[in-house]
Amino acid sequence: MSELIQEIIGEEEFNNALSGDMPVVVDFWATWCGPCRMQAPILEEFAKEAQGKAKVVKVDVDENEAIAAKYNIMSIPTLMVFKNGESAEKSVGLTSAAKLSEMVLKHV
Numbered sequence: 001m002s003e004l005i006q007e008i009i010g011e012e013e014f015n016n017a018l019s020g021d022m023p024v025v026v027d028f029w030a031t032w033c034g035p036c037r038m039q040a041p042i043l044e045e046f047a048k049e050a051q052g053k054a055k056v057v058k059v060d061v062d063e064n065e066a067i068a069a070k071y072n073i074m075s076i077p078t079l080m081v082f083k084n085g086e087s088a089e090k091s092v093g094l095t096s097a098a099k100l101s102e103m104v105l106k107h108v
Helices: 013-016 032-048 063-071 097-105
Strands: 003-008 024-029 055-060 080-083 086-092
Touching: 003 013, 003 032, 013 024, 013 055, 013 063, 024 032, 024 097, 032 055, 055 063, 080 097, 086 097
Parallel strands: 003 055, 024 055
Antiparallel strands: 024 080, 080 086
16 A cells, blocks of 8 residues: 555544545445455555645554444445545445546545
8 A cells, every 4th residue: 555545543543534624535445345456546546646635544444343334334445535524525336536536626
């Protein structure tokens, strides 16, 4: 995983990642999920393009069940955009680079 994408471990780290003015893209995923592996390079490319405009983090739903439950994550991959710590956008399933950019740019 890239140094541009933060792997979240635990609720405290998740809450810290959401703080600040910058929009945060959260990728809810799991190691066994095929579509999640397909989402990874799209997210990686987005993280490069959005450097300084948005933050990207990944949450493994198997290791962070409480976070996944809090946001009603029923299917993965699920991408959520948070602004000022609040959920602003959500996309369930494999998300294209264009849709991801559109989701985030309206909150920059």
